[in-house]
Amino acid sequence: MKKPIIVGNWKLNGNKELINKFFIPLNKFLEKYYKKSTVVIAPPILYAAFIQHIFSSNKRNFFIGAQNTDLHSSGPFTGEISPSMLIDVEVDYVIIGHSERRLYHQEDNESTAKKFYILKKENLIPIVCIGETLKEKRDNQIQEKCKNQIDEIFKICGSKHAFNNSIIAYEPIWAIGSGRSADPEEVQRIANFIREYIELKANSEIKNFFIQYGGSVTPDNVKQLISQKDIDGFLIGGASLQLQEFTKIIKIINQMYS
Ligand code: 13P
Numbered sequence: 001m002k003k004p005i006i007v008g009n010w011k012l013n014g015n016k017e018l019i020n021k022f023f024i025p026l027n028k029f030l031e032k033y034y035k036k037s038t039v040v041i042a043p044p045i046l047y048a049a050f051i052q053h054i055f056s057s058n059k060r061n062f063f064i065g066a067q068n069t070d071l072h073s074s075g076p077f078t079g080e081i082s083p084s085m086l087i088d089v090e091v092d093y094v095i096i097g098h099s100e101r102r103l104y105h106q107e108d109n110e111s112t113a114k115k116f117y118i119l120k121k122e123n124l125i126p127i128v129c130i131g132e133t134l135k136e137k138r139d140n141q142i143q144e145k146c147k148n149q150i151d152e153i154f155k156i157c158g159s160k161h162a163f164n165n166s167i168i169a170y171e172p173i174w175a176i177g178s179g180r181s182a183d184p185e186e187v188q189r190i191a192n193f194i195r196e197y198i199e200l201k202a203n204s205e206i207k208n209f210f211i212q213y214g215g216s217v218t219p220d221n222v223k224q225l226i227s228q229k230d231i232d233g234f235l236i237g238g239a240s241l242q243l244q245e246f247t248k249i250i251k252i253i254n255q256m257y258s
Contacts, residue, residue: 004226004253005167005210005233007040007065007127008240009095014043016050022243023054029247030061033254038233040065040093041240045081048089065093065127068101071111071118083122094119095235097149098129099173109149113156120157120166127167127235128153129214130194134174143193146170150194154201163198165208169235170194175215177237184224184231187213191230219248226256 023041030039042065043051051064070080086094096119097112112128119126130149132142154162170190172182191211198206213225214235225231233253239245 002210002232003036003038004257005038005040005212006250006253007042007093007095007167007169007212007233007235008246009065009067009098009214009235009237010041010043010241011067011100011237012044013241014047016047018241019043019047019050019054023051025243026247027055027058027061029250033250034061036254036257037250038063039250042067042093042095045086045089045091048086048091052090063092064090065095066091067095067098069094069096069115069119069124071114083118083124086124087122091124093125093127093167095127095129095169099131099171099176109152110156112149113152116153116162116166117157120162125165125167127169127212129169129171129235131171131173131215137172137174142172142190146190146194147197150197160202161206163202163206163209167210167212167233168194168198169212169214171214171235177216179216181216181218181221181225182213184221184228187225188228188230191228195230217249219245219252222249222252223256226253 040063045066048064066086069083070077073082073084096115101107116126116128130146132145136145175182210232211230212233212235213231217234217236218239
């Protein structure tokens with residue numbers, strides 16, 4: 001059975017105080033769970049080195065993620081962070097194409113696909129966010145929207161196996177931070193569409209490919225969501241900042257998997 005993958009996206013939240021309170025107990029908690037599930041926290045990137053330092057002499061039971069990357073490896077790109085810098089501070093997973101980056105930073109399918117390509121080249125694991133707006137949902141365009149976002153990655157990567165060793169986070173934009181998660185059965189239909197579409201293009205089963213759901217995941221709705229066959233884990237915003245909520249979610253997922 002696949003190991004579920006649970007990623008906390010801290011977005012623009014957190015500080016040293018929270019990090020000091022959060023990670024030691026999380027790490028202890030994960031002693032019991034890390035073999036059965038992969039847990040990643042993506043803090044604002046400047047804190048990655050701080051977290052890495054806290055665990056420099058202790059075993060770390062979770063991975064560190066980033067919320068973005070630049071396409072270049074170095075040079076005159078003020079304010080950017082490169083994939084090799086992420087590797088330097090022990091980041092393994094990188095979220096790209098989040099709807100908030102698309103909305104506030106003019107990122108699109110093409111720039112996201114280029115980032116996907118670079119991350120794969122550097123052996124980092126991309127978590128590429130896709131999903132529809134409420135209007136697109138109402139207009140029955142969910143599959144088309146997801147298909148376009150996926151197609152651009154196939155096009156830029158130029159390989160039918162582009163999605164090996166990667167994660168797609170299906171995040172309906174209207175569900176993010178709204179307190180209203182998508183209906184689990186509907187998420188299953190879309191996750192299944194995504195998996196079959198990618199497998200069809202790859203002409204075979206793809207390896208180490210995961211589909212996450214993101215959008216108002218809480219301890220109350222996670223059980224129903226993880227029961228769906230094609231959901232392999234979650235990209236969690238708000239609840240990943242609350243240690244109790246986050247560990248409850250991990251516990252529930254593990255109960256369902258054991
Ligand atoms: P919420 O869990 O706060 O809805 O955020 C989801 C998200 O955007 C994760 O990337």
